[in-house]
Amino acid sequence: MKPLDLNRLRNDIYGPGDDNYGRDPLPWKKKDMKTKKPEMDLCVSCGIETEYPKHAHIDYRFHYVEGAGQLCKECYDKIYKVKDD
Numbered sequence: 058m059k060p061l062d063l064n065r066l067r068n069d070i071y072g073p074g075d076d077n078y079g080r081d082p083l084p085w086k087k088k089d090m091k092t093k094k095p096e097m098d099l100c101v102s103c104g105i106e107t108e109y110p111k112h113a114h115i116d117y118r119f120h121y122v123e124g125a126g127q128l129c130k131e132c133y134d135k136i137y138k139v140k141d142d
């Protein structure tokens with residue numbers, strides 16, 4: 058009996074190269090997704106829309122400050138002086 062090929066099975070269901078399907082916290086960013094874009098959280102500092110929906114768990118977010126809220130990358134970098142390199 059052939060062992061179950063999980064990659065093959067997954068490809069059959071989701072299509073090839075879609076490794077993060079179901080694990081991606083931001084699935085609406087995929088171009089062929091039917092998921093509707095939810096209401097997004099705003100940067101608590103400058104007010105621009107961040108890439109995180111209001112219901113997104115903070116464990117999945119970058120630039121989230123507990124006790125303060127969601128920041129955009131620019132504000133976060135400004136406040137915490139994080140260098141890219």
Ligand SMILES: [Zn+2]
Binds near residue numbers: 101102
């Ligand atoms: Zn900001």
